Amino acid sequence: MDIPYTVEARPDTGLYNAKVGIWLFLASEVMLFGALFSAYILLRVGAPAGYWPEGWLNVPLGTLNTMVLITSSITTVMAWASLKMHQFGRFKLFHAITLLMALTFLSIKSYEYHDKFTHFEILLKDGRFADGHIIERAPDHIVIHGRIVNDEKALYNLHEKHIQLKEVTIQRSQIKSMERYGPWHNTYCALYFTLTGLHALHVIGGAIVIGFLWGPGSKLWETDPERFTNRVEVSGLFWHFVDLVWIFLFPVLYLL
Amino acid sequence: MSLKAFHLIFITAAITLAFGCGIWGLWDFWSPDGRGWDLLFGLGSIAAGVGLIIYERYFLKKLKNESYL
Numbered sequence: 001m002d003i004p005y006t007v008e009a010r011p012d013t014g015l016y017n018a019k020v021g022i023w024l025f026l027a028s029e030v031m032l033f034g035a036l037f038s039a040y041i042l043l044r045v046g047a048p049a050g051y052w053p054e055g056w057l058n059v060p061l062g063t064l065n066t067m068v069l070i071t072s073s074i075t076t077v078m079a080w081a082s083l084k085m086h087q088f089g090r091f092k093l094f095h096a097i098t099l100l101m102a103l104t105f106l107s108i109k110s111y112e113y114h115d116k117f118t119h120f121e122i123l124l125k126d127g128r129f130a131d132g133h134i135i136e137r138a139p140d141h142i143v144i145h146g147r148i149v150n151d152e153k154a155l156y157n158l159h160e161k162h163i164q165l166k167e168v169t170i171q172r173s174q175i176k177s178m179e180r181y182g183p184w185h186n187t188y189c190a191l192y193f194t195l196t197g198l199h200a201l202h203v204i205g206g207a208i209v210i211g212f213l214w215g216p217g218s219k220l221w222e223t224d225p226e227r228f229t230n231r232v233e234v235s236g237l238f239w240h241f242v243d244l245v246w247i248f249l250f251p252v253l254y255l256l
Numbered sequence: 257m258s259l260k261a262f263h264l265i266f267i268t269a270a271i272t273l274a275f276g277c278g279i280w281g282l283w284d285f286w287s288p289d290g291r292g293w294d295l296l297f298g299l300g301s302i303a304a305g306v307g308l309i310i311y312e313r314y315f316l317k318k319l320k321n322e323s324y325l
Contacts, residue, residue, distance in 0.1 A: 077263045
């Protein structure tokens with residue numbers, strides 16, 4: 001038995017069924033990310049003055065990732081347009097580039113996560129704070145590439161353009177506590193990892209689907225090209241949603 | 257809404273972001289602490305925005321027969 005409305009539009013909706021399905025799914029996704037964005041805005045507005053991190057993220061890397069995702073959206077739509085013009089070879093090429101872009105995005109994001117997980121805030125017994133990346137660990141001391149400040153508030157605004165980082169040796173006996181810049185570090189880190197982590201999971205999901213359509217799933221082109229083209233369109237709609245979320249995430253997390 | 261229509265919305269959002277980043281970068285460059293990176297970021301973003309506008313026009317022409325639905 002054939003599944004109805006996989007190719008032709010259903011009379012009451014005017015769309016084929018998969019397109020209705022993906023838009024219903026994307027509507028639920030809008031609510032999910034909308035709730036998280038709202039949480040971010042409310043917590044940021046409610047934070048005490050001077051205690052919301054600024055400049056903690058690497059803007060050049062964020063910019064690069066934005067360019068990567070915009071490029072991937074262009075190649076996704078070009079892959080779909082190629083199928084519409086019955087150019088299967090060009091579809092394969094454009095979708096391969098999309099996959100490459102997805103992997104590039106995830107690699108850069110992994111590097112950024114690694115940077116945060118190797119970054120420490122260290123509370124010293126004299127009440128000062130050391131902050132930076134550990135470059136040497138010894139039984140009696142550690143060496144960080146960072147700085148020591150008297151007030152924790154000084155660690156929040158890294159937009160200051162005259163911050164000097166250097167190698168600092170700290171005796172272990174001086175350390176009261178130390179903590180990585182993981183999701184548990186503070187509200188900002190929790191929101192950053194939740195928002196970008198959820199987004200990265202969507203990128204992985206989208207890449208798996210696109211990889212399937214590029215590889216084994218592309219056999220459908222030989223037997224039912226219109227249905228295959230519709231599948232590519234639906235995956236492209238999801239991919240565009242994921243990229244659009246990043247278009248909002250980038251300025252909110254990296255620039256503002 | 258078809259992929260064509262969603263792509264146009266996405267590219268329009270990307271153009272807005274690019275010009276926003278351009279203004280932000282140039283604003284920072286002309287502030288007392290302005291750095292070369294701010295100028296590069298600002299001009300690069302505006303150039304990207306112009307490039308995306310050109311691309312959007314090309315895209316509209318290329319897929320003029322495709323439905324927005």
